[in-house]
Amino acid sequence: MTFPQLSTAFEQRGPRRRRAAVVAALGFTPLALTGLAAGPAAAHGSMTDPVSRVSACYAEGPESPKSAACKAAVAVSGAQAFYDWNAVNMANAAGRSKEIIPDGRLCSGGNDKYKGLDLARADWPATKLSAGSHTFHYKGTAPHKGSFALYITKVGYDPSKPLKWSDLEATPFAEVTDPPMRGGDYVFEGKIPARSGRHLIYSIWQRSDSPEAFYTCSDVVFGKDSGTAGAPAPTASAPTEQEIADGAAKSTVQHHHGDATTGTRPSAAPVAGADAAGNNPQADGAAATPVGSTGTPGTQNLAETGGDSSTRYLALAGAGAIAIGAAALFATLRRKAVAGGRHGR
Template sequence: MTARRRILPAVAALGVAPLALTALAASPASAHGSMTDPVSRVSACFQEGPESPQSAACKAAVAASGAQAFYDWNEVNIGDAAGKHREIIPDGKLCSAGRDKYQGLDLPRADWPASDLSAGKHTFRYKATAPHKGSFELYITKDGYDPSKPLKWSDLESEPFAEVKDPTLTDGDYVFDGDIPKKSGRHLIYSIWQRSDSPEAFYTCSDVVFGKDSGAAANAPKAAAPSNDQIEKGAEESTVDHGGHGGDSAHEGHKAGDDAAKTDGAGNAPEAKGGGAEPVAAEEDLAETGGDSTTPYIAMGGAAVLAAGAAVLFGTARRRAAAGRRHG
């Protein structure tokens, strides 16, 4: 076997490694999840069924956002929030985190499916399809809150009534306690999950009722959280990998909401699907074990080193082959 033939397999192997590392570096790590006790709006509508929701509020939300937003119930996020929630999310768009993809969640109406609550200690549950280190802050609306008007930051109490860092993860749920202040009638609980291993943050709106609902909300349905079986089945239609890998990439074969899911260049809808799953998984594993925003640059540096090595190796093989022909 000539030197050239011996060296080609090695060059090919080295050539693949930089490509894999480059794909890894280009894939953002994403956490995923949503509040399920009390049930968030996006969770409630996913539970009803994105293709055929039952409640008037969820029907209107799907009409506004498309069904895909509710298959992607666990990704109401901002990738570079870094704690600047009030600065980057405008009034009236708190529930969607300012993303057009989820604009249906911002509809001001008093008949959203709601959870019954009472003042005092409550155990909260947050379904984490991709757990990560971070902290939760829970806010509740002020007395006099009007659900028929767009939700503003000023509608929330100025301080969170519950805060927790790295809560216990039990059977796929973050579980933590908080003391709910005394309220009456319909209110809203707003949660912020800020990762500590990334600038990414997640947001939820949960409609709740203290005592008796009234007015237009009197006949509103009770909110129900999706079951694990529903989550597993719904993952087939989601553009968000549920094992903690990737996020918001196009999913082939989806039946509805495709028109609403086109990108606008601002991360408001799925991007084109591409690349293998394994490099993305590797990136996500790094994030789960403490990797930070420098990880992609380390990966790209490694790719560059390997690429340079491949070039040197290939050049050496060519020189040896040429020398052999001369002496032959």
């Protein structure tokens, strides 16, 4: 119903019914505010230590990346995919990532939008690592309950070939459920197995409050990186908080509570030899230890769902529009009531 139609309908009512209707209209505003507060928010997260491919390329700048690998990835996926760096996901994974994501599509999570991340190259920007204990950081732009499972490539891994499930160790070397957040990051400890040369750490973040899962590929180097043609790959850098804030306006990703809207099914079925035994990403393995706990300064409990600062501005803008409309309606009806009272004298 349009505003003029609503006004006419109110005028056709008696004075008592008009007053009740005005109260009802004004009383709707808090309900509208509640609905808007539960609206969409920016999503969702990615590994930043060791930095993921998508995070590293976003940090370089989607419009003009610096490294050869990121330039190639942007040429394949387009710049927008990297502004949406925190949404490499599968909406309906439900713990079946190994079944539904084909070999060669692991880094994109089977999501066509991010297929540039699947490019088989030995010059992706990489993080230098050493075997042993490591503190992992996973930027969470929209927190969710769930579990993280981290896998590492096997000895003999060839980065110049498409990544397959069989290239990863069968069980994760680190796992953690509902880790605390600190400074906007999920932070937890894990023990990295011994390796040499270039390898890859693959993460699966499986939500427990939804079938949605998120994926990252982090290129890492143990010792010396021979690189391509003898030239080592650039060191990967994670996006800064300012870069994340600046890029938020260009992100097209939206998150709806209880419903993942950004994932797509892979266009190809899993290839022969892929793990179709229903192996759960949360399989037995060396457990990771959350850093911090409830009540520890600088930590934050994991929320069921979440958003960033843009959420409250969206809610306030919508609330403002409703409040203005209600005020205008109230003023119009008040003028009509006053005028009617004068004519009736």
